[in-house]
Amino acid sequence: MSGILIDGLNVWFGEHEMRVDAVKGASISVPEGGSFGLVGESGSGKSTILRALTGLVPTWNGYMEVLGTPLGAKRDRSFYRKVQMVFQDPYASLHPRHSVDQVLGETLSLHGFRDIDARISKLLDDVGLGASFRFRYPHQLSGGQRQRVAIARALAPEPQILLLDEPTSALDVSVQAEILNLLSDLRKERNLTYLMVSHNLAVVGHICSSIAVMQLGEIVETLSVEQMRAQETQHPYTKHLLASSLGAIKGDGSGADRAHG
Amino acid sequence: MTNGADNNLLEIQDLWVKFPTRSGIFDAVRGISFSLGRERLGIVGESGSGKSMTGRAILRLIRPPGIVSAARIDLEGENLMELSERQMRSVRGQRISMIMQDPKFSLNPVMRVGEQISEAYRLHANTSKAAAKRKSLEMLEAVKIRDPERVYSLFPHEVSGGMGQRIMIAMMMIPDPKILIADEPTSALDVSVQMQVLEIMDNLVRDRGMGLIFISHDLNLVSAFCDRVLIMYAGRVIETCRADRLHEAKHPYTRGLLNSLPRLDAPVERLEVLKRDPAWRDEDSISGQT
Numbered sequence: 169m170s171g172i173l174i175d176g177l178n179v180w181f182g183e184h185e186m187r188v189d190a191v192k193g194a195s196i197s198v199p200e201g202g203s204f205g206l207v208g209e210s211g212s213g214k215s216t217i218l219r220a221l222t223g224l225v226p227t228w229n230g231y232m233e234v235l236g237t238p239l240g241a242k243r244d245r246s247f248y249r250k251v252q253m254v255f256q257d258p259y260a261s262l263h264p265r266h267s268v269d270q271v272l273g274e275t276l277s278l279h280g281f282r283d284i285d286a287r288i289s290k291l292l293d294d295v296g297l298g299a300s301f302r303f304r305y306p307h308q309l310s311g312g313q314r315q316r317v318a319i320a321r322a323l324a325p326e327p328q329i330l331l332l333d334e335p336t337s338a339l340d341v342s343v344q345a346e347i348l349n350l351l352s353d354l355r356k357e358r359n360l361t362y363l364m365v366s367h368n369l370a371v372v373g374h375i376c377s378s379i380a381v382m383q384l385g386e387i388v389e390t391l392s393v394e395q396m397r398a399q400e401t402q403h404p405y406t407k408h409l410l411a412s413s414l415g416a417i418k419g420d421g422s423g424a425d426r427a428h429g
Numbered sequence: 430m431t432n433g434a435d436n437n438l439l440e441i442q443d444l445w446v447k448f449p450t451r452s453g454i455f456d457a458v459r460g461i462s463f464s465l466g467r468e469r470l471g472i473v474g475e476s477g478s479g480k481s482m483t484g485r486a487i488l489r490l491i492r493p494p495g496i497v498s499a500a501r502i503d504l505e506g507e508n509l510m511e512l513s514e515r516q517m518r519s520v521r522g523q524r525i526s527m528i529m530q531d532p533k534f535s536l537n538p539v540m541r542v543g544e545q546i547s548e549a550y551r552l553h554a555n556t557s558k559a560a561a562k563r564k565s566l567e568m569l570e571a572v573k574i575r576d577p578e579r580v581y582s583l584f585p586h587e588v589s590g591g592m593g594q595r596i597m598i599a600m601m602m603i604p605d606p607k608i609l610i611a612d613e614p615t616s617a618l619d620v621s622v623q624m625q626v627l628e629i630m631d632n633l634v635r636d637r638g639m640g641l642i643f644i645s646h647d648l649n650l651v652s653a654f655c656d657r658v659l660i661m662y663a664g665r666v667i668e669t670c671r672a673d674r675l676h677e678a679k680h681p682y683t684r685g686l687l688n689s690l691p692r693l694d695a696p697v698e699r700l701e702v703l704k705r706d707p708a709w710r711d712e713d714s715i716s717g718q719t
Contacts, residue, residue, distance in 0.1 A: 209619035340475040342703035345689035374691035
């Protein structure tokens with residue numbers, strides 16, 4: 169069974185002459201327990217796919233399936249127990265006047281859990297925050313700590329699928345490393361399926377095993393991370409993306425070469 | 430003439446930026462010294478390391494209650510610390526200009542971009558409107574905007590992020606400043622556009638023999654793009670090196686930052702996590718003077 173199956177997805181905004189086709193005929197398939205990355209520049213439609221999947225955009229057609237269940241126009245509560253999302257900006261995605269305890273407690277009670285108290289402590293432990301963070305407000309946390317709370321909130325209903333929308337792009341590199349490690353650990357421990365959106369090829373390459381490259385609403389190429397590392401790409405846009413991210417790394421490599429020579 | 434290193438455009442000695450808070454004075458920048466010649470100097474560090482405050486302090490853009498103090502900030506031999514606010518205004522833009530992170534917030538949303546560029550020129554050069562427009566169009570062309578006439582009459586919301594940043598570069602370059610301070614100029618842009626914007630900025634800076642202070646958190650970018658790098662931590666410069674030797678940096682903090690980057694060409698199971706040593710805070714600031 170596949171974790172996420174999307175076939176011929178179209179998403180558009182506006183009507184008639186104002187209509188913008190944000191996603192055109194996108195097809196991806198993520199095996200259960202797999203990790204899949206979507207890359208492309210802003211406006212290429214990568215986040216829109218995540219939003220359509222979670223039911224945040226009503227104007228779509230095509231076929232979407234999550235853990236064997238086809239998706240219709242509405243999502244029921246059981247869907248949100250299976251699928252959760254972590255957003256890009258932890259400064260914007262947490263309610264500024266809700267403490268960590270309230271954020272997690274609300275999600276847990278919405279999903280009908282009884283042992284909320286024990287679960288909150290467990291969730292905080294799982295994301296590497298101690299019990300001391302439980303009654304803090306978002307403004308008392310650093311960016312990385314906030315993103316950990318956002319991840320804990322997403323994990324609260326015990327989902328099988330996490331949708332990650334640029335989860336580290338608002339963070340410093342040292343904090344990014346911590347969050348990426350946390351995400352890899354969680355996936356291993358819980359056999360989670362990841363669908364991740366990022367513009368950073370190195371980050372996607374670290375987390376994901378397959379990658380789809382998007383341009384102007386279309387998936388132009390789907391390749392494995394090994395193919396990407398070996399630069400076995402067909403599409404000129406993928407080559408361009410690789411060149412611009414390897415361009416920075418090249419400076420890095422030549423520096424190392426000089427050290428040896 | 431008395432100035433020792435007369436190649437240097439900017440000499441900064443013992444710069445402090447302080448903010449009084451309820452719990453005492455917070456030092457954002459703690460006594461750093463560096464110089465800038467006709468080169469590209471990178472300042473890297475994490476958020477809160479004081480890198481942006483350094484850039485703003487040079488232009489005396491720190492608003493009260495923030496306090497800037499320095500033994501000297503010499504721009505071509507003239508100490509900016511001794512200038513009046515009025516005199517400072519003729520330094521900003523004309524001799525030192527600054528590009529901020531997000532063009533969306535630095536362009537006036539209700540004014541056509543071309544007029545904003547013309548205005549920047551007319552403020553510093555005494556010319557007619559028509560001459561300013563001609564100069565602005567030339568400048569738009571210099572930042573590789575394909576159809577300058579059309580872009581001239583667009584509003585900021587009608588241009589993309591990459592184009593907006595190129596317009597900002599055009600606006601900052603038009604008074605022909607000696608020094609450009611670029612504070613995370615490409616962080617809000619896509620990777621593919623980043624390189625293009627950097628290249629344009631690089632060419633302009635080089636052709637005009639300007640000095641560039643490039644503030645960024647992106648180590649790879651700085652190492653590929655700059656000549657010399659200062660690494661800041663907790664308001665101090667903890668290491669300085671040639672940009673192409675950044676990857677041989679010795680300080681454990683710099684090493685930690687470098688190792689925490691995921692790399693396409695060198696996959697690892699787990700990324701290294703930076704362990705901060707409290708002693709780094711108290712290390713002496715290293716001089717970045719040449």
